[in-house]
Amino acid sequence: MALIFILLYAPIVTLVVLSFNASKTRAKWGGFTLHWYRSLFANTEIMNALYTTLIIALLASAIATILGTLACIGINSMSKKSRTVFMGITNIPMLNGEIVMGISLMLLFIICRIQLGFGTILMAHITFNVPYVILSVMPKLKQTNKSAYEAALDLGCTPIQAFFKVVIAQIMPGILSGFMMAFTFSLDDFVVTYFTAGNGFKMLPTTIYAMVRKKVNPQINALSTIIFLIV
DSSP: OHHHHHHHHHHHHHHHHHTTTTSSSTTTTOOOOOHHHHHHHTOOHHHHHHHHHHHHHHHHHHHHHHHHHHHHEEEEEEOOHHHHHHHHHHHHHHOOOOOHHHHHHHHHHHHOOOOOHHHHHHHHHHHHHHHHHHHHHHHHHSSSSSHHHHHHTTOOOOHHIIIIIIHHHHHHHHHHHHHHHHHHHHHHHOOHHHSSSSSTTTOOHHHHHHHHHOOOHHHHHHHHHHHHHHO
């Protein structure tokens, strides 16, 4: 276990340390500095990409959470055979390769003559986030007491009131977990975003990739450290 944790966290610790290194080279320690963090927040390109990424991540995770929760309620009310079929279909996007999903979505948008950009990225992120929300909400939904909803109706609640005060209240931990998982996946997705962004539209992962290809930029270490701490 110690070896596994070292392999997992040693690169992250190295990245964090290098974000405070005054020297641009990774082989030499040039002293402690916050210069890369200051220059990071002064970089308009990165800040615009970060703002766009956060907007898409919040919208995609919120919409995916709503759709995933409604899908869970619908699937849970099905017969055992139908539920098994739909859950199997739901799990396919999680098992499928990201590059396959990215290319297929890009082709779909091109065939439908939808211009690649903000809208296509948002739809793509919602698509791959919904299964993860279902995966988080379904266990909590199975643990709920079905008679509690009927009892709420008997005690004077309308169906909508009983739905929100009983069903949603009981599965709220699963909903919040699904939202956070969807937000995390959407925030750092690269492959699907790369194929559905189009030319000229910049997200944070694609911006970082372009910067890494050009040269070693210590601002990337600072940005990665911030993202790691937030997540």
